[in-house]
Amino acid sequence: MALxxxxxxxxxxxxxxxxxxxxxxxERDTVFEAEATVRLTxxxxxxxxxxxxxxxxxRAKLDVRLxxxxxxxxxxxxxxxxxxxxxxIAMDSLIDQADSIAAISxxxxxxIELGGHVEVSTGTCDPATLTHGPREKxxxxxxxxxxxxxxxxxxxxxxxxxxSAVAIAxxxxxxxxxxxxxxxxxxxxxxxxxxxxxxxxxAESIRSRVGDLDIDSVIERAIAKAAIGQERGAVEPGExxxxxxxxxxxxxxxxxxxxxxxxxxxxxxxxxxCGRIGEKAFADSVTIIDNWNHRLHKSCSFDGEGSPKRVTPxxxxxxxxxxxxxxxxxxxxxxxxxxxTGHASPQPSSSGxxxxxxxxxxxxxxxxxxxxxxxxGLLVTQFHYTNMIDPREMMLTGMTRNGLFLIEDGxxxxxxxxxxxxxxxxxxxxxxxxxxxxxxxxxALFDGxxxxxxxxxxxxxxxxxxxF
Amino acid sequence: MTDFMKLSVAATAAAKxxxxxxxxxxxxLLQMESYGLHNGxxxxxxxxxxxxxxxxxxxxxxxxYAATVGTDKSALHEVAMRAVxxxxxxxxxxxxxxxxxxxxxxxxxxxxxxxxxxxxLSAADKVAFLQSVDKGLQGEESVVARDVNLGIRRERQWFSxxxxxxQFQELVRTGAGVSATAAKHGIVERRSYPASFGGDYRAAGFxxxxxxxxxxxxxxxxxxxxxxxSAPICEAGERDLLLMGNQLMLxxxxxxxxxxxxxxxxxxxxxxxxxxxxxxxxxxxxQYGSSIVNLVADSTVEGGLDTRAWDDDGVKSGRWHVVKDGxxxxxxxxxxxxxxxxxxxxxxxxxxEGWYNPPIIRITNLSLMPGxxxxxxxxxxxxxxxxxxxxxxxxxxxxxxxxxxxTELGWEIKNGKxxxxxxxxxxxxxxxxxxxxxxxxxxxxxxxxxGVPNCGKGNPMQVAEMSHGCSPARFRKxxxxx
Numbered sequence: 001m002a003l004x005x006x007x008x009x010x011x012x013x014x015x016x017x018x019x020x021x022x023x024x025x026x027e028r029d030t031v032f033e034a035e036a037t038v039r040l041t042x043x044x045x046x047x048x049x050x051x052x053x054x055x056x057x058x059r060a061k062l063d064v065r066l067x068x069x070x071x072x073x074x075x076x077x078x079x080x081x082x083x084x085x086x087x088x089i090a091m092d093s094l095i096d097q098a099d100s101i102a103a104i105s106x107x108x109x110x111x112i113e114l115g116g117h118v119e120v121s122t123g124t125c126d127p128a129t130l131t132h133g134p135r136e137k138x139x140x141x142x143x144x145x146x147x148x149x150x151x152x153x154x155x156x157x158x159x160x161x162x163x164s165a166v167a168i169a170x171x172x173x174x175x176x177x178x179x180x181x182x183x184x185x186x187x188x189x190x191x192x193x194x195x196x197x198x199x200x201x202x203a204e205s206i207r208s209r210v211g212d213l214d215i216d217s218v219i220e221r222a223i224a225k226a227a228i229g230q231e232r233g234a235v236e237p238g239e240x241x242x243x244x245x246x247x248x249x250x251x252x253x254x255x256x257x258x259x260x261x262x263x264x265x266x267x268x269x270x271x272x273x274c275g276r277i278g279e280k281a282f283a284d285s286v287t288i289i290d291n292w293n294h295r296l297h298k299s300c301s302f303d304g305e306g307s308p309k310r311v312t313p314x315x316x317x318x319x320x321x322x323x324x325x326x327x328x329x330x331x332x333x334x335x336x337x338x339x340x341t342g343h344a345s346p347q348p349s350s351s352g353x354x355x356x357x358x359x360x361x362x363x364x365x366x367x368x369x370x371x372x373x374x375x376x377g378l379l380v381t382q383f384h385y386t387n388m389i390d391p392r393e394m395m396l397t398g399m400t401r402n403g404l405f406l407i408e409d410g411x412x413x414x415x416x417x418x419x420x421x422x423x424x425x426x427x428x429x430x431x432x433x434x435x436x437x438x439x440x441x442x443x444a445l446f447d448g449x450x451x452x453x454x455x456x457x458x459x460x461x462x463x464x465x466x467x468f
Numbered sequence: 469m470t471d472f473m474k475l476s477v478a479a480t481a482a483a484k485x486x487x488x489x490x491x492x493x494x495x496x497l498l499q500m501e502s503y504g505l506h507n508g509x510x511x512x513x514x515x516x517x518x519x520x521x522x523x524x525x526x527x528x529x530x531x532x533y534a535a536t537v538g539t540d541k542s543a544l545h546e547v548a549m550r551a552v553x554x555x556x557x558x559x560x561x562x563x564x565x566x567x568x569x570x571x572x573x574x575x576x577x578x579x580x581x582x583x584x585x586x587x588x589l590s591a592a593d594k595v596a597f598l599q600s601v602d603k604g605l606q607g608e609e610s611v612v613a614r615d616v617n618l619g620i621r622r623e624r625q626w627f628s629x630x631x632x633x634x635q636f637q638e639l640v641r642t643g644a645g646v647s648a649t650a651a652k653h654g655i656v657e658r659r660s661y662p663a664s665f666g667g668d669y670r671a672a673g674f675x676x677x678x679x680x681x682x683x684x685x686x687x688x689x690x691x692x693x694x695x696x697x698s699a700p701i702c703e704a705g706e707r708d709l710l711l712m713g714n715q716l717m718l719x720x721x722x723x724x725x726x727x728x729x730x731x732x733x734x735x736x737x738x739x740x741x742x743x744x745x746x747x748x749x750x751x752x753x754x755q756y757g758s759s760i761v762n763l764v765a766d767s768t769v770e771g772g773l774d775t776r777a778w779d780d781d782g783v784k785s786g787r788w789h790v791v792k793d794g795x796x797x798x799x800x801x802x803x804x805x806x807x808x809x810x811x812x813x814x815x816x817x818x819x820x821e822g823w824y825n826p827p828i829i830r831i832t833n834l835s836l837m838p839g840x841x842x843x844x845x846x847x848x849x850x851x852x853x854x855x856x857x858x859x860x861x862x863x864x865x866x867x868x869x870x871x872x873x874x875t876e877l878g879w880e881i882k883n884g885k886x887x888x889x890x891x892x893x894x895x896x897x898x899x900x901x902x903x904x905x906x907x908x909x910x911x912x913x914x915x916x917x918x919g920v921p922n923c924g925k926g927n928p929m930q931v932a933e934m935s936h937g938c939s940p941a942r943f944r945k946x947x948x949x950x
Contacts, residue, residue, distance in 0.1 A: 052562035058550040059535035082516035104592035109509035134557035142561040156739040269651035350511040387863040399865040
C-alpha cells in the first residue's frame with residue numbers, strides 16, 4: 001500500500017525492480033535469458049444487499065514473476081517462478097526456484113528468443129479512482145438502497161475501484177510499463193415476489209475513471225428493468241427475433257475470446273475460424289476489433305511478453321480475419337516473432353494467445369430504434385451462466401436474466417419469465433440484422449469484458465423455459 | 469507461538485485498539501507448483517508462493533476488511549485503521565446490524581494427513597512422471613492436443629480472533645489428470661481421465677497422484693477421443709440417464725450445493741452468482757429428491773478438499789444432512805447467517821480465497837450416500853438409457869433449477885446392454901424433478917470423492933475447493949437435447 005502514496009501506482013519503481021531482478025538473474029552463469037514481470041493491484045470494493053453493505057475490502061497485492069531460460073546445444077530450457085516480494089532474499093529465491101526447474105525441463109518445443117526494445121504507451125492512472133474509498137462508496141450505496149426500497153424491491157450490488165500497474169523487463173532490453181484504473185458500479189433489483197409480480201433488473205457502469213460512472217443512470221435502469229408490479233407472461237421456447245443488449249452480447253462473444261480468436265486454437269483445429277478465414281461467415285454489419293485503446297476504457301498497452309498490443313481487426317464486414325498471435329504463434333504462422341499481434345499470456349504457459357479486448361463496431365440505430373423495428377420478438381438484458389457445448393460451431397447455452405421482455409409491433413409490451421437458449425454463435429452472428437449505435441462495456445459470469453452495442457438477431461433459438 | 473501466529477494475534481489486537489467490536493486475522497502462506505505437458509512440451513512449469521495478512525473487523529454492526537501482502541509487522545496499524553475506517557464509513561449505509569452466533573471457538577493445530585510429501589519430490593521426478601504418462605497418449609495422428617497436468621498446493625494459515633482463538637492449519641492438496649483432443653472430419657472431441665479440467669484433486673500427498681494410475685488409462689483416453697470423432701451425436705428424446713461419478717459430482721455441486729448456501733438464499737449473492745429456489749420455508753418439509761437420496765455435508769471426511777478443523781470464522785468442522793431420505797433438512801451456514809434459520813451455532817462454512825479476500829459461505833464436501841446397486845446390475849436393469857461420463861459443459865439458472873449439462877462421452881443402453889458410443893450427450897432438466905427421479909444408486913464399492921478445485925462465487929469472484937462423493941446413479945426419463 002505504501003507504493004500508492006502520492007496518488008500514483010509507481011510503475012516506474014516496478015520497472016526498476018523488474019530490471020534489477022533480470023540483472024540479478026544474469027549474475028548466475030546458468031541463466032541464458034530472463035524476463036521479469038512485476039504487477040501491483042490496489043483494490044477497494046464494497047458490496048451491498050438488503051441489510052446494507054455486506055462485504056468490503058481495502059487491499060493491495062504485489063505479484064512478481066520470473067521466467068528463466070537456460071541454453072545448451074542450441075536448445076532452450078525454461079521455467080517460471082512467482083512470488084510476492086521484491087527484497088533481495090525474495091529475488092534470489094525466485095531465481096533459484098525458476099532456474100532449478102529450468103535445469104530439469106525438456107527443451108522448449110519452439111524456441112523463440114525474447115523480444116527486444118519496444119516503445120509502448122505507459123497509460124494513465126486516475127487519482128480520484130485510486131483514492132476512492134469506503135466513504136464515497138457508502139454514499140452511492142445509500143442512495144441505491146433508498147431508491148430500490150422506495151419501489152418495494154430489494155437491492156444488491158457492487159461498487160469497485162481498482163488501480164493496476166505492471167512492468168516487464170527482459171534480457172534483450174525490453175522495458176515496458178503501464179498504469180490503469182477501472183471503476184464499476186452495478187445494481188441488481190429484485191421484486192417482492194420472484195414467482196409473481198415483479199422480477200429482477202440489473203444495470204452496470206464500467207469506466208476507467210470513477211468520475212465517469214453514471215450512478216443515477218444505473219439505479220434508474222436497474223429499477224426499470226425489474227418491472228416492479230407488472231405480471232410476467234410466458235412464451236414458448238422456439239426461435240425469436242431478439243434484441244440483445246450489450247451485456248447479453250458480451251456473454252456470447254467472450255467465448256470467442258476464450259476459445260476462438262487465438263492462433264493456438266486454430267493450429268489445434270478447435271477454433272470456429274478453422275477453414276473459414278477470409279470467408280464472410282457473419283452478417284455484413286458485424287465488425288469486431290481487438291482494441292486495448294478504446295475511448296471508453298483503455299487496458300494495458302502490451303501483452304504478457306511485453307509486446308505492444310496491436311489494434312487487430314478480427315471480423316470486418318462479416319469476413320473472418322486471422323487469429324491473434326504471440327511471438328511463438330507469429331513464427332508458427334509463417335512470420336517472424338516481431339509479427340506478434342501482442343496477445344500473449346505470461347510465458348511459459350499452456351494458454352495460447354487470446355483476444356481479450358473485443359470491441360464491436362457500432363451501427364446507426366439506437367437501441368430504441370432497434371426495438372421499434374421488431375414485429376414480434378424478445379428484448380434480452382443479460383444472459384446467466386453461458387457455457388460452450390462445441391468450439392467449432394461455438395454452440396452455447398445459457399439463461400436469460402434480469403429483464404426479458406416481449407416486443408410486439410415495435411413496442412415493449414410485457415416482462416417475461418426466463419428462457420434457456422441453445423444457439424451457435426456462428427449462426428447468431430450470421431443472423432444479425434441490425435447493429436445498435438450506443439456502446440457499452442459489459443462482462444459476464446466468467447472473466448473478461450466486451451465493448452459492444454446492442455444487436456438485433458433473427459431466429460435466435462430458445463430451448464426451454466422457467467416459471468420465474 | 470510462531471512468528472506468524474504472533475503477527476495474527478497482534479493484528480486482532482491492533483483492530484480492537486482501533487475500535488473494532490470483533491476482529492479476526494488470517495496470515496496465509498500459500499505454496500503451489502504446477503506442471504503441464506502439452507503435446508510433449510513442458511508448457512507450464514511454475515512454482516509460486518504467496519504470503520499476506522487479511523484482517524476482518526466488525527464496527528458499528530458493519531464488516532470491514534483490509535489486506536496487505538507480506539508479513540511486515542510495522543504495517544499492522546495501517547491495516548487495522550483501514551479495516552476499521554472502512555467499516556465505520558460503510559455503516560452509514562447500514563440497514564441491519566451484523567450479528568454472530570455464539571460458537572465456542574477453540575484453539576489448536578490441524579494438518580492434512582500426507583503419506584508422500586508432494587513438495588519433497590523433485591521437479592525432475594514430477595516432470596519424468598508426466599512424460600511417462602504422455603507416452604500412452606501418443607501414436608494417433610488425429611490427436612491434436614495431448615495434455616498431462618499436475619498441481620500441488622500447501623496452504624498454511626494462522627488464524628486468531630479477538631475472542632481468543634488461535635488456530636493453525638496446514639492444508640495439502642494434490643491432483644493430476646490427462647486428456648486427449650482429437651480432430652477429424654471437422655469434428656473436435658476431448659476425452660479426459662479421471663476428470664476434466666485438469667484432473668482429480670484430493671487433500672492428500674503424492675500418493676493420490678500415484679493411485680490414479682494415469683499411465684494405465686492414457687491409451688484408453690486417446691482411443692476414446694479418436695472414436696468420439698466418428699461417433700453419432702446423442703439423439704434428442706426422453707430416456708433414462710445414468711451418471712458416472714465424475715459427472716454426478718458436478719450435478720451435486722450445482723443443483724444441491726450452491727442453492728444450499730444460506731447467504732445466497734437470502735439474496736446476498738444475487739448480484740452475480742444468483743439466488744436459490746431452496747428457500748427457508750421449504751426446510752424440513754420439501755421433497756428435494758426421491759426417498760433413496762441422502763446428501764451429507766462433511767468437512768471432516770478424509771481426503772476432502774474442504775476437510776479441515778475450522779472454517780474462517782474459527783468454527784469447528786462438522787457433518788450434517790442437507791437432504792435426508794429425500795427431504796430437504798439442512799443448510800450451509802456461517803456465524804453471520806446461522807440465526808436466520810433459528811440455529812444457535814454455525815455449520816462452519818465461511819471460507820475465503822487466501823489472505824486477499826474476506827470470507828463468504830462456501831459449499832463444503834457434499835456427498836450423495838451410496839445405495840445398493842452394482843453398475844453392471846444398473847445397466848442390465850435399464851431398457852432405454854444413456855450412460856454419461858465426464859463433465860464437458862454445464863449451465864444452470866440463477867435460482868439453480870433449470871440446468872443443461874453435456875458430458876464428454878455417452879454409451880447408449882438398449883435392453884440392458886451398452887450398444888454404442890455417442891458424442892455430446894446433452895441433457896436438460898429441473899433440479900427437483902431430476903433428484904426425485906433417482907431410483908438407483910450404486911453401492912459403497914463404487915463410491916469415491918471427486919475434487920472440485922475451481923468453484924467460483926462472490927463478487928469480486930473468489931475460487932474455493934471442495935469435494936463431492938458419489939457412486940454412479942440412475943435418473944428415470946430425463947430429457948436429452950441436441
